[in-house]
Amino acid sequence: MTKIVHIIGRLRHGGAEKLLLDLCRKVDKEKFDVSVIVLQEDNPMAEEFLEAGIKIKFFHKKNKLDFGIIKRVADYLRDLKPDIVHTHLFAGDFWGGSAAIRAKVPHIVSTKHDILYEDFMRSFLTKRMHRKFERIIAISNATRDFMLENENVPFEKIQVIYNGVDITRYFEEISETEEKDNIVIGTIGRLSKEKGQKHLIRACRFLKDADWELILVGEGPMREELQNLAHFLGIENKVKFTGFAPDVRPYLQKFDIFVLPSVSEGLSIVILEAALRGKFIIATNVGGIPEIITDKETGLLFEPKNIEQLVRHLNWAIEHRADAAKMARRLQKEVMEKFDIKKTVNQYESFYKELMENKKI
Numbered sequence: 203m204t205k206i207v208h209i210i211g212r213l214r215h216g217g218a219e220k221l222l223l224d225l226c227r228k229v230d231k232e233k234f235d236v237s238v239i240v241l242q243e244d245n246p247m248a249e250e251f252l253e254a255g256i257k258i259k260f261f262h263k264k265n266k267l268d269f270g271i272i273k274r275v276a277d278y279l280r281d282l283k284p285d286i287v288h289t290h291l292f293a294g295d296f297w298g299g300s301a302a303i304r305a306k307v308p309h310i311v312s313t314k315h316d317i318l319y320e321d322f323m324r325s326f327l328t329k330r331m332h333r334k335f336e337r338i339i340a341i342s343n344a345t346r347d348f349m350l351e352n353e354n355v356p357f358e359k360i361q362v363i364y365n366g367v368d369i370t371r372y373f374e375e376i377s378e379t380e381e382k383d384n385i386v387i388g389t390i391g392r393l394s395k396e397k398g399q400k401h402l403i404r405a406c407r408f409l410k411d412a413d414w415e416l417i418l419v420g421e422g423p424m425r426e427e428l429q430n431l432a433h434f435l436g437i438e439n440k441v442k443f444t445g446f447a448p449d450v451r452p453y454l455q456k457f458d459i460f461v462l463p464s465v466s467e468g469l470s471i472v473i474l475e476a477a478l479r480g481k482f483i484i485a486t487n488v489g490g491i492p493e494i495i496t497d498k499e500t501g502l503l504f505e506p507k508n509i510e511q512l513v514r515h516l517n518w519a520i521e522h523r524a525d526a527a528k529m530a531r532r533l534q535k536e537v538m539e540k541f542d543i544k545k546t547v548n549q550y551e552s553f554y555k556e557l558m559e560n561k562k563i
Contacts, residue, residue, distance in 0.1 A: 205234075206236045217315060221366075221546075223247065224366070229550070241263050261275055279307060286309040314345050317344060329352075340360050341469040365474070365546060366474075367542070371451075372475045386417060387457070389417075390447075390472045403428060417442045419444045465507065484516065487505055494537070500536060
């Protein structure tokens with residue numbers, strides 16, 4: 203049996219953590235013994251991992267300069283003797299990767315979950331670690347291309363494995379188009395700068411001929427700024443902030459149009475969830491999003507921060523609901539075929555197997 207230890211900074215509610223939870227839940231337990239090392243405090247998703255029977259070892263990193271954590275994790279890894287250490291996100295890559303190298307773990311790999319231009323030091327350290335790892339998985343072709351262009355990672359070290367979603371959990375038949383006056387526009391994600399919610403709020407301000415409501419699901423550092431923006435624009439009564447939602451399905455059910463206004467994305471899991479729920483999607487033409495949505499065929503794409511283009515797309519969707527529903531059906535079918543979590547897990551299992559056999563992937 204292959205022993206795999208995943209290392210991540212925190213278990214927050216995000217795409218990387220969702221993928222890690224699904225991997226640990228669904229991987230073949232007769233072939234793989236999996237556990238998770240969590241380096242830092244603030245882990246709201248920990249309970250979901252523990253309820254799923256996933257083994258977690260918590261290392262309570264004291265502060266940003268707690269270099270002693272490398273030794274503590276390395277000592278633990280020496281005792282555990284994993285075959286593979288698999289790191290996630292910056293903290294997992296740098297602190298966890300450094301510990302795995304120190305412990306001389308036979309195989310060290312990482313998944314690149316995002317396309318973010320970090321500050322200089324983080325970017326430098328990420329590049330340094332990625333060049334030391336045996337393999338890196340990119341969650342989209344765009345993520346792979348970002349690493350090739352910005353991190354100088356050799357092409358042969360990178361494999362693309364798309365994120366996946368549990369179809370049985372999110373799929374719903376698309377009903378006939380409802381003729382109703384009120385339109386519910388929704389978005390889901392952390393309220394942070396790179397998610398671009400402020401551009402969506404500004405765009406909705408110009409939907410003068412429609413009875414609309416905007417629902418923002420999520421929590422984050424920009425909540426107060428976004429609420430102030432809605433108030434400044436005089437639309438605070440039309441914009442609802444729900445805060446964090448452990449289960450987004452009830453909100454997806456309410457939406458007529460799902461918008462993802464992100465400035466940066468690796469491959470959005472929430473788009474896959476919305477697509478399986480049968481929602482018409484408008485999203486930015488960034489990162490891996492065009493690998494999910496084909497513009498004007500399965501949804502509409504717009505350039506990030508282009509409010510005028512977003513307004514046009516929203517007005518089109520409101521005025522052409524039957525055509526929008528046809529696009530949503532096509533996207534739902536494509537997502538079911540291409541982004542099933544079972545397919546994702548199978549590809550990771552093959553990746554681990556070939557890694558252990560020392561074959562090039």
